[in-house]
Amino acid sequence: MTESLQPRSAPFSQLQYCNADRPRRRSSSGLFARLGKDQLPVTDDLYHMARAVRENAHAPYSKFKVGAAIRSRNGIHVGCNVENAALPDGICAEGGAITSMVAAGDKEILEVLVYAESDSLVAPCGGCRQKLSEFAGPDVKVTMAGPDGITATMKMDELLPAAFLFKPA
Numbered sequence: 001m002t003e004s005l006q007p008r009s010a011p012f013s014q015l016q017y018c019n020a021d022r023p024r025r026r027s028s029s030g031l032f033a034r035l036g037k038d039q040l041p042v043t044d045d046l047y048h049m050a051r052a053v054r055e056n057a058h059a060p061y062s063k064f065k066v067g068a069a070i071r072s073r074n075g076i077h078v079g080c081n082v083e084n085a086a087l088p089d090g091i092c093a094e095g096g097a098i099t100s101m102v103a104a105g106d107k108e109i110l111e112v113l114v115y116a117e118s119d120s121l122v123a124p125c126g127g128c129r130q131k132l133s134e135f136a137g138p139d140v141k142v143t144m145a146g147p148d149g150i151t152a153t154m155k156m157d158e159l160l161p162a163a164f165l166f167k168p169a
């Protein structure tokens with residue numbers, strides 16, 4: 001059972017900060033094990049806030065709920081995906097968290113965590129990588145997490161090397 005929860009994609013298994021080898025409990029019911037206090041990811045507060053806000057996601061089309069939490073100097077800002085019948089008009093959890101941060105008056109991301117429940121870790125989509133890079137420096141850590149506490153962390157410039165920068169001529 002727990003084997004299937006290992007991050008599957010190649011980059012995740014090579015991550016510097018990946019904690020996939022940390023000991024964790026076997027699931028007693030369902031697909032995922034419950035987190036024990038000894039198993040919490042390093043960024044506990046972001047983890048719990050992203051996990052909690054995911055419950056509020058509006059995802060009737062994909063049925064795939066995502067939560068995101070961003071740490072900035074003035075606090076933690078959360079977002080969940082909000083889909084729309086006009087499918088491309090939906091917004092990702094990361095986009096919602098960014099909007100919340102900016103609305104709260106902050107424009108510098110210190111840390112990001114994305115929480116989803118899938119058989120592999122969920123990384124921000126391409127568009128969200130660009131959105132994050134607008135406010136996150138190259139060394140900012142972006143952690144991807146699931147319900148059993150497996151996390152992988154990538155730096156912003158690993159997630160989006162050669163980000164687009166708008167420099168009018």
Ligand SMILES: O=c1ccn([C@H]2C[C@H](O)[C@@H](CO)O2)c(=O)[nH]1
Pocket residue numbers: 059062064065066080081082083090091092093094114122123124125128
């Ligand atoms: O990092 C991600 C990946 C996907 N989604 C959302 C978009 C869509 O609503 C659903 C399925 O792609 O998941 C996010 O919010 N963040």
Ligand SMILES: [Zn+2]
Pocket residue numbers: 092093094095124125126127128129
């Ligand atoms: Zn996205």
